[in-house]
Amino acid sequence: MIRVKSYGIEELARLLAVVPPAPAGWVSAAQELPAARRDLDALLARAETDAQLCRRLVDDLEAALADSGIQPTRSTVEAARARLRSS
Amino acid sequence: MRIYADAKLVDACRRGDDGAWNALVERFSRYVYAICIQGFRLSQQDAEDVFQDVFTKVYESLERLRDDDSFRPWLAQMTRRTCVDKLRSAGRASSALASEPPGTEDVLAVLDDALAVREALAKLPETCREILDLFFAQDESYRTIGELLNLPGGTIASRISRCLEKLKVAMEEGASSSRPASG
Numbered sequence: 001m002i003r004v005k006s007y008g009i010e011e012l013a014r015l016l017a018v019v020p021p022a023p024a025g026w027v028s029a030a031q032e033l034p035a036a037r038r039d040l041d042a043l044l045a046r047a048e049t050d051a052q053l054c055r056r057l058v059d060d061l062e063a064a065l066a067d068s069g070i071q072p073t074r075s076t077v078e079a080a081r082a083r084l085r086s087s
Numbered sequence: 088m089r090i091y092a093d094a095k096l097v098d099a100c101r102r103g104d105d106g107a108w109n110a111l112v113e114r115f116s117r118y119v120y121a122i123c124i125q126g127f128r129l130s131q132q133d134a135e136d137v138f139q140d141v142f143t144k145v146y147e148s149l150e151r152l153r154d155d156d157s158f159r160p161w162l163a164q165m166t167r168r169t170c171v172d173k174l175r176s177a178g179r180a181s182s183a184l185a186s187e188p189p190g191t192e193d194v195l196a197v198l199d200d201a202l203a204v205r206e207a208l209a210k211l212p213e214t215c216r217e218i219l220d221l222f223f224a225q226d227e228s229y230r231t232i233g234e235l236l237n238l239p240g241g242t243i244a245s246r247i248s249r250c251l252e253k254l255k256v257a258m259e260e261g262a263s264s265s266r267p268a269s270g
Contacts, residue, residue, distance in 0.1 A: 006258070006259060007204070007255065007258055009251050012251055012254055012255060012258070013223055013251060015197070015201040015204040016201070016204060016208070016219055016224055017223045017226075018121065018125070018197060018201040019118065019120075019202070019224060020117065020120075020121075020226075021120075021220075022116040023135075026116070026138050027116045029139060030112045030116065030138070030139060031108065031109045031112045031113075033146050034108050034146065037146070073139065074136070
């Protein structure tokens, strides 16, 4: 569908005000997702051959992630849990 | 500045281009945030959860998006569903019939228009982008804008006015280029 609208100056000003920026920390956390997932992949691959690391991930996942330099955000922790359950 | 169409960005994200992912998040972060806050009136805490969940789902589900040109409505739908799930999990909406606050459709229509304006804004020179965003979206004073952009305070109002005119032209150009060719 092609929407063709023309706006007056006041309408443009109003529409500019409608979408304030999301908090910068939220945006950067979302932007870091691919790198976090790659780091997680590498960590879980290492855990397959490292029994001590594997135990640590199972015992205290969040701490193990943080120790490995991976920010234990909710989505990263959930993704790690799902991967550990399926492995 | 080069601005990629949504579909091109989505395709690049799917191929693992981190720069494209950054641009995609940047382009749609306001949209997702506004749906949470204005459409569903979530608290900041709930909005943050939904915001991160939505971009996680996008990242994990891009492979399943059938039509890259439909990214925006797909994202809007995903954000709405995630907001409803958040409300339900907090016991604030108990049935599908009561799942969205009244007026959500109207708010989303306005947000779609606002996103189109932001796309036109992205085509303007950096000074115009900054000054219009600081004044209208971030609600900063002339004084703060002058300090941030190193501009004389007395020129801010006239610059805003000129930049709005440029934005209007950019919108009109965008509208005419999206019209189907006649004849």
